[in-house]
Amino acid sequence: MAIEIKATGKAVPSQRISNDDLALRIDTSDEWIRSHTGIGSRYIADEDTACSDLGVLAAREALNLAIERGVVGEKTTGELVLTVDLIVLATATQDYYSHPATSCIIQHSIGAKNAAAMDITVACSGFIYALETAAALLNADRRRKRALVIGAEVLSRITNWEDRESCVLFGDGAGAILLEKTEDSGRGVANRGLIRTILGADGSGWEYLIVQRGGSRHPWKKGEVVDVPPSIAMNGHAVYNFAVGIITETIDRLIKEENLNLNDLAWIIPHQANARIVQAAGKRLKIPEDKFYLNMEEYANTSSASIPICMDELNRSGRLKKGDLILTVGFGGGLTYGGNLIRW
Numbered sequence: 552m553a554i555e556i557k558a559t560g561k562a563v564p565s566q567r568i569s570n571d572d573l574a575l576r577i578d579t580s581d582e583w584i585r586s587h588t589g590i591g592s593r594y595i596a597d598e599d600t601a602c603s604d605l606g607v608l609a610a611r612e613a614l615n616l617a618i619e620r621g622v623v624g625e626k627t628t629g630e631l632v633l634t635v636d637l638i639v640l641a642t643a644t645q646d647y648y649s650h651p652a653t654s655c656i657i658q659h660s661i662g663a664k665n666a667a668a669m670d671i672t673v674a675c676s677g678f679i680y681a682l683e684t685a686a687a688l689l690n691a692d693r694r695r696k697r698a699l700v701i702g703a704e705v706l707s708r709i710t711n712w713e714d715r716e717s718c719v720l721f722g723d724g725a726g727a728i729l730l731e732k733t734e735d736s737g738r739g740v741a742n743r744g745l746i747r748t749i750l751g752a753d754g755s756g757w758e759y760l761i762v763q764r765g766g767s768r769h770p771w772k773k774g775e776v777v778d779v780p781p782s783i784a785m786n787g788h789a790v791y792n793f794a795v796g797i798i799t800e801t802i803d804r805l806i807k808e809e810n811l812n813l814n815d816l817a818w819i820i821p822h823q824a825n826a827r828i829v830q831a832a833g834k835r836l837k838i839p840e841d842k843f844y845l846n847m848e849e850y851a852n853t854s855s856a857s858i859p860i861c862m863d864e865l866n867r868s869g870r871l872k873k874g875d876l877i878l879t880v881g882f883g884g885g886l887t888y889g890g891n892l893i894r895w
């Protein structure tokens with residue numbers, strides 16, 4: 552059996568905020584943001600848009616593309632959506648605190664009546680974890696065949712807009728893929744689909760990227776005046792150092808442990824946090840910059856949506872060919888990290 556990506560989709564809000572726009576509100580500049588991060592703009596959701604809204608749009612795009620390209624047996628999106636057995640949503644910005652899982656709201660909105668639904672919360676590594684989770688659950692039961700894996704974020708809701716070090720980094724968006732279990736013979740670098748995943752965590756860095764208030768450690772108290780919404784606090788230097796080291800190590804391990812050459816890879820799709828992090832890892836491994844697909848200049852860091860948004864752009868623009876080998880790699884709060892090796 553192989554776990555193949557059949558189609559992709561993405562959704563970003565319509566409101567684009569450039570670095571210059573931000574510089575009108577906080578003490579920063581286009582020059583600083585570009586030179587320190589590679590980010591040029593970000594898209595921000597309006598007040599009425601929550602995580603599930605973006606997730607629904609991205610999921611529908613993926614289902615529609617599967618029909619348009621004729622890569623599934625079904626003739627309409629309505630028929631196809633009923634064959635989805637599982638929805639795994641990676642997000643750090645659920646519609647509601649604790650429950651329901653936001654994936655259940657997406658399941659209802661798109662009419663995936665036969666799908667189980669679950670959320671995964673491992674911050675920016677979310678999509679890498681969600682893909683492996685969905686693949687494992689498809690493999691675990693012969694009756695399960697298809698899954699939607701979605702990364703969707705409305706990070707603007709948990710951004711501290713007064714903290715210039717972190718607020719310039721984040722944006723909103725969603726990406727989705729349609730996974731299918733096919734009859735290809737097993738996992739291995741010669742086969743199609745998901746070949747191998749590395750997942751990991753270093754919980755000693757749990758304080759480096761954190762939303763402090765609202766959980767069971769620091770709950771809101773009756774009568775408390777809440778004038779600052781829960782927001783991300785970040786130790787930028789600690790996260791930066793962790794990211795460079797772990798991205799380097801994960802790419803190196805995936806290549807070496809699968810006996811691959813750098814030339815075997817069509818693309819490396821890193822989490823789009825900071826171009827300097829990617830460049831530093833690339834330099835250590837002597838990987839040319841054009842091997843990495845980067846779009847943070849346009850979208851900034853959309854956390855668990857960043858990798859599937861990249862996949863969708865590559866896929867729709869024809870820059871991913873059947874048989875191409877791609878490697879995803881990412882890191883995030885937790886601290887968590889991981890990477891997937893995929894034959895397209």
Ligand code: UT7
Pocket residue numbers: 578579580583584587588675715716717719720785786787788790791794824825852854882883884
């Ligand atoms: O998905 C994971 C999310 N988080 C990350 O990926 C964060 C990883 N870390 C980073 O990307 C980098 O550490 C940052 C981009 C956050 C910071 O870049 P840096 O090169 O490490 O800058 P810095 O913190 O050393 O700050 C240098 C200077 C400071 O001024 P002084 O003390 O030298 O006068 C900062 O106050 O830049 C200042 N600064 C800014 N200036 C203009 C910090 N943020 C800004 C800003 N605009 N937005």
